[in-house]
Amino acid sequence: MENVKNFLNLFVEYLQIEKNYSQYTIVNYVRDIEDLLAFMTEEGITEISEVTYQDTRLFLTGLHTKNYSRKYISRKISSLRSFFKFLVREKYTEENPFALASLPKKEQRIPSFFYESDIDALFSASDTSTPAGKRNQALLEVLYATGIRVSECCQLKISDVDLSTDILLVTGKGNKQRYVPFGSYANAALQEYLSAGRAELEKKSSARNEFLFLNAKGTPLTERGVRYILDKMITQTSTIFHIHPHMFRHTFATHLLNEGADLRSVQELLGHAHLSSTQVYTHVSKEQLRKTYMSHHPRA
Incomplete structure (x- = not known):
């Protein structure tokens, strides 16, 4: 062996x-x-x-x-x-015994996402008078505005943010880079955080770094840290009981498709290598359309 x-x-x-x-x-x-x-x-x-x-x-x-x-x-x-x-x-063996092994059929799970009222509740939970609150607000706005993975968000550096054009340079899986736009709400939250919040957090650490989001110790925010922040914010709202950071990505895609965005554009924004990965969100959109139809059509 x-x-x-x-x-x-x-x-x-x-x-x-x-x-x-x-x-x-x-x-x-x-x-x-x-x-x-x-x-x-x-x-x-x-x-x-x-x-x-x-x-x-x-x-x-x-x-x-x-x-x-x-x-x-x-x-x-x-x-x-x-x-x-x-x-x-590498010629260490002649055959691949797993080449013919068939993959089990995937369970078709519809991704969970936020309704707009849930998003509003979360956005109002941050105490933006504190450096940590400014960071939390910017974090929420960026996750919802861009749909980037939490791991990608934690790897963002200040130089990856262009506030003049509202564009993020995101490094995804396999070190592949893509440009992702964001809107005015995320821009305002980022400007507030960068001008009055991040510097205060950075003072908590003797080491300096270029990462965009910092934790309470002044070091780069981790995925676990993002989960902790969200869990803490949940206790301040009454409308959401269980969330996970990836729900922002699901919500981003679902809301875009619900508003008429084409699948290829959403695929590019999410950084999916295959369209099939993006198509799962069409199930959510179809379900939303069905509910709308059943609620509003006279003969539904």
């Missing part, structure tokens, strides 16, 4: 250097591959080249019997398929 562990180390280097994947993504890949290694040990398989298609079916059957979700199993298959594809490319 020593060779297999060496292969895993080489694969991690490939993901870091060639694919430029985030540490979070790489950790998931490693976890999935380590599960296969544990299976190989149980089955007495010592070489990676000995893994057959029949072994993969046995491995996946074990996952199904443990009642793992289809999404979880699909991720395992994708990770291991990529791992063996790399090994075949």
Whole structure:
């Protein structure tokens, strides 16, 4: 099994250097591959080249019997398929036993999103007389105005914000960059935060940095920090009981489509590589149209 562990180390280097994947993504890949290694040990398989298609079916059957979700199993298959594809490319093995493994059909879940009244309640929850309140207001406005991922928001630097043209330079998955516009409300909140809030937060730390959003200690705000801020703001509203940061992205896409934006434009704004990822939001729009029809048509 020593060779297999060496292969895993080489694969991690490939993901870091060639694919430029985030540490979070790489950790998931490693976890999935380590599960296969544990299976190989149980089955007495010592070489990676000995893994057959029949072994993969046995491995996946074990996952199904443990009642793992289809999404979880699909991720395992994708990770291991990529791992063996790399090994075949590097000539460490001749075949990819996961090449024929079929992905379970995805559960069709409609993304949760905010109604406009919910958004208004959140926007009125910030105490904008404090530096942290100014930051929170700017954070909310940017997330809703742009639909960027929370991870992308946390990576924004001051130089990525152009207040004269209302454009953000966003670095997304795979280090791909895109320009995303924002509106007057986000512009006003950002100007207020940058002129009177961020400098006060930065004083809390001896180190200086160029990240746009800072936490109470003056260091870059993290995804966990964003969740904490939102949870704290929820306690100050009475209309929203459970939210997660990604809901702003869902809301951004849903509201655009509800107002008539075309799917391709929304895809580009969200930074989706495939249109199918954006199409999930059409289900939300259709449901909204159905409710409107049922409420207003005389013979509904």
